[in-house]
Amino acid sequence: GGSSRYVAEVNGHKVAVQSVDEIYTEMIRTGDFAQYINKNQEDLTDEDRRLLKEQAYTIVESRVLAAQLADKYQIVTTDAEVANAIRSIEFFRDGETGQFDKARYEDYLRQTGTVAAQFENSVRSDLTNQKLVRYLALGAVSGDSRLAELAAIENATGSFELVTINYDQFKGERNPVTLEEIEQLYELKKSELITDNRVKLAYIHIKADDYLDQVEISDEAIKQGIAQLETRTFDRIEIAATSDAEKEAALSALNSVYDEIASGELSFEKAAESDAVKAVNGHLVAKETIKLGAIGDAAFDAVLFDLDLNAPLSKPFATDTGVYMLSLTGVKNVMGSGIDVTSMVRNQLAEPLVADLYYAAQEKFEKLAEIYRDDLESIANELGAEVITTDWLSLDQKEGVLENDEFYSSVAYLDLANTPVVSAPFAPGENEGALVKVIEFDANHAMTLDEAKPLLTEVIKRNKLRMAMAIELDQLKDKAESGAVNLETYAKEQGYDFFALNDLVARYMDPSALNSIAFEALMASYYEQPVAPYMMLHDGAEGIALVNVKAFKAGSIDDYSAIERQEKRGLLQNDQANYELNAIFEDFKSRSKVKRLANPFMQ
Template identity: 25%
Template structure:
């Protein structure tokens, strides 16, 4: 259980915490799902509705992942496509089916089981210790409350338990494992010959006609892109911050907020002894209090007396205390305990009567104002500057609109005019990697009307206005300018063609001579003995016939390829270690098949409606 949550800290896209817990199955027939029109429930699975909220949240997560992986410009082409929407809906249908299957098989997880694991999640820790503020902040940034996260974790942990149970029930066929072992132990005598296009360059000189033909057929490769040089001014947050004056009152207010934030991050873990069975629960609890007062251990009494099956065998431990998870009476009693080891008087709730013990109490260290003053001043300046930027943005826009020269803007705001090198529409370096700034630079108003651009706010909140200083439109480069480049391209293509002809000839003759590498005896896992392409090809070949090797060409990797010959195949008896490894592999594959088969059956029998 703990490993599931430890692993969950490694995710970085979308639902960071729980993304690695779910095992998603392939949904057969997903390509038949049609696009979604606006509807409160885009699909139902066996009568259970998939909410529009869940769909939109999952869609937004996928869209953000596309932006992170491919950049805003390319991702925009896919973000609202029917393909992505269908994929998101397919995943939600899968998840719903899995949850229904888990419920049907009676797999359940309690709040306490989840709460006990939270302290061990690295993503929720600072310096190796659980931090309530980090926990709540991380949940909020991913669209969760504590209650919704807890509910989802319960579902996912129950799903994980169901999957493990089904996989463990898989039947492993010994003959299959034995076959895997024999294949793994098999040795092959391999020879190969390497071919490189470099060796054919001298025979592949490009003629003038070939250069001309290539130029005419591939002119799009020789177009000089549209480019522009600009002068610009940049109003930075740091520049505004340097002009902010901070008062003592602001510093005091910031320090008080700091103190209040740390005080709210007190972390408590608790245990309990719970009484739910009997005629007089309060009397049972009071008797337990007397035994505690007489020196008996809380954990021993929890194991002996507690009616909570989820915690009695672990000393009554409930883990981290969270408001809203437990009954108010229990929560209030817990937070009233002053020191670890203190325990409460009997507490009655709707679930029974409890004795609560405070196991640990951790409070962040509050630094004195004298230690934080410089840091607080810097933060106040940054925050104030960030707010003022929105006012300054309007002023900058007004000045830029009424100015004919970027120097006027620079003088008004007391900053320097900066100049750029050539900028192209696909520039990825410096501030002009920003798509909005490039769009402004290449706008008709800037390029053709010599106007100052609109104000552009960068990712770091800097404000930029620019003006054209030079411009070159897209144009086809002259043949003389690119002829050497084309000659190299044509020569390389011809050398590759000659290399392929030599490879085809070597395979056709099926003859192994002294120009080939000496024979090497290898197994499938001898990665260092041969080039990887040679090893893969060698074990794809059929067994050689008597006196005649099996020969084939490997896949061409750039300008290098191999012709591979297997001259003999030797069946070796597997070792005990190989047999054990094969049995483990066979069991894993059988487990996966068992789980997939069960899901496929549920999928086939499910009543799914797409709206």
């Protein structure tokens, strides 16, 4: 019978419409529905929404069955375990204390529009599945036969020589492609020759960095910012003085030696020992290193951090703490060498101002998109941005700007059959905003002979080239096996790549140390486990390799340490347990009694 509260009975358990509604609402809110229906939310028809509700029901039904299966195996996930799991989620922890922050958790629920019970049920389901896998892993048989198979490859050792030829290196004859060959291949393959889905786009793309030039930072602010990153080493002559008369006498004494120091006639150290300075109790403080603000005297800092090594001597000056003359001897930047500190500081100072400009532009962008919709030129003019247009781009190959996942998704989920069509504003990256318009759409179709010619020409060229390269390496193989040719010498003479690899262990093989052809060839030889010595040809994606297997030994379980053997068995058991869990679930589902109930929500 029908009910307004329930949508189904699964093995006697009534499935509430609320649980389906929660999943359906989440799909619509987050845009996850796009993986099932290729449309914008505003374009969803009643039938589309009915299908999405069915998908939401399927998810809920699977969760109910999983919970019932867990009950069958007497696996229970307690409220305390759910709470502990949530508290352990890094995102919900305080950045300073590392403790669970309830406010962060509640903010997340509020911002995502998620009901606490819904989130907790999702965590409970994940924990239950993990327990099921662990339970089945305890009984999973991972005998030494499976471990031995793994060890035979992972622990295999060998010594190899390789000569590799990529297609660009080959120096042999390259035979031309005839029209007859193209036509023959077209007839053979035309059922497989399909064009890509293609689009022509116009789009607006704004970034926070675009607003950097609009921000003015004063030289003084930059100078102060740089000073914050510096430590300065200096000598100083210091005279204690508090009254105006004492300060005037001290300044007079230092001024009497200033010109001699500046001209180089008198050293800074000797000046401190002069009769004039001694008379006012002046003394030298040498090789002091400080950061800005360390002394706590702003007037002192202003003089010290205004000096540079080209003009290291300060004029005598008075502050509330005394009378001084400084000689700068060293400047060190905490950022180290090789960094443009001026640009770095300017950008740091500009960042909050740029962010304000960008956020204002982003807000304006979204409003303009609502007003003008598909009129990108008007939007761009008011934003001070530009409209960028593209030639044909392959949607299937994610060409050009479509390489960005957000751009691709924003285009792929539009109703491309009704171009021109415009996306909603989206963020292709951090502090970036974009809007894309599909101007034209060319749906995939069977290629004509003319459309297929460029592709087929390259295929035939590559096949002919591959054949010629294989013949050359096959001849080289015969000569090398007879001892008539040395592989390394031959490779050097022909300009091919040569690798000599001794005592290589399969699981420690470094792909980055070899070119792709050599690595493919080595992996192929390991899996073939040949009897050495042996030579083999390997036809790879980028070229062809001749592999000389000088020595080879299959690995064994004994090559693993005791800890490694335990870890490998655990991984194999988990693989087996996951496989068994899927099989058990599907069997349980097929035997379950599911009764759908008429409910207006699902219509």
